[in-house]
Amino acid sequence: MYDLLIKGGTVIDPSQSLNGPNDLAVQDGLIARIAPGIASEEATRVVDVRGKMVVPGLIDLHTHVYDGVNGNGVEADLGGVRSGVTTMVDAGSAGCDTFGGFPRHIIPDNATEIICFLHICRTGLATTPDIFSPSSIDLDKTIQVASENRHIIAGIKARMVSPALEIMGMEMPRLAKRAATEAGIKLMVHIGDTEKRYDPNVIRQLLPILEQGDIVTHLFTANPGGVLDGEGKVVPEAMEAKDRGVWLDTAHGRMNFSFDVGERVVDQGLVPHCISTDLTLPGRARTVHSMTEMMTRFLTMGFTLEQVITMSTLNPAMAVGVDDRLGTLAVGRQADISVLDMEEGDWVLYDVVGGTRRTDKAVVPVLTVKKGEVFEAGWGPRPWGWEPDTA
Secondary structure, three states: OEEEEEEEEEEEEHHHOEEEEEEEEEEOOEEEEEEOOOOHHHEEEEEEOOOOEEEEOEEEEEEOOOEOOEOOOOOHHHHOHHHOEEEEEEEOOOOOOOOOHHHHHHOOOOOOEEEEEEEOOOOOOOOOOOOOOHHHOOHHHHHHHHHHOOOOEEEEEEEOOOOHHHHHOOHHHHHHHHHHHHHOOEEEEEOOOOOOOOOOOHHHHHHHHOOOOOEEEOOOOOOOOOOEOOOOOEOHHHHHHHHOOOEEEOOOOOOOOOHHHHHHHHHOOOOOOEOOOOEOHHHHHHOOOOHHHHHHHHHHOOOOHHHHHHHHOHHHHHHHOOOOOOOOOOOOOEOOEEEEEEEEEEEEEEOOOOOEEEEEEEEEEEEEEEOOEEEEOOOOOEOOEOOOEEO
16 A cells, blocks of 8 residues: 555656656655556555646755744745755855754754755855955864765855955865865855956856866856856856866846846857756745746746756756755655646746746646655745746
């Protein structure tokens, strides 16, 4: 007898080339069987999802969920299992001096799985600006905290923003890379200076530092220091980074996503691997909204549904190094499942620089299964729910 049967949906799992009607059975928190016509009598609980999409649990590669510690932190379950997302990667909310709250308070109090990147700044994003002097970095303690928490911490985070670069220059990302290397984890680097103060050509010095498995986030930023040069051309170092295995993430956020920049980048052959939100509490209310709306944006930009699902499941799982259990619906893997709907209407999507795109399709969450436990989607970030703004 199965614990749970997700019945009647269209199972879409690019990792197994699945796209069609199938039922999905769960037992002991694991995927037990995928097949059409599994009898309802074989399961203790049956959830009818006819007309819906059943996909691997969505993984949001760039979020901020240090709720109650940092002022902008989102309650993880609000942006996670109640939003169709099974796993959230916190991208540097905490540094070595402030990390202790994650294992003691944040992770145990949420059903959503949380994986952390440790900020190279000692206080993470609890202070603004994060790095305001060389003493903002304690390399030895950063390596120690990362090494002692490898079950939670997947990497080191560095932000290529002012005033950190004005104070420390390229020494800052080099120290972050050293910490990641010595702790045996990845480096994630935020590109694009929201203060618009530093030399935009610094991207060409940064990218050669990154090695296979490291992550660039905010690929579609319109701020100085993005992957486009002054003539709108992708800098060659960006292509070289992708060729040697650096992961490219888009991370919308409140100030780092432009439709025009994204289309120029993609048209020149630099295609991102991952979609993420850079979710914060004010961002959820104003610009970011949800992971499913990020998926809608990429469908509107011309990506296929299978590409968008891959960029929201398998690829981020690989980027964080958890693809041995997440990012797929393969039998025997952890039962992390997102049930989504594709609604039809007439909506407008906004980026952060005033750009807009019209769409007649919107992805919305229906329910989430995390380790076999079912969570219904909440109301959504807008007064009317999950759908984008009406046109």
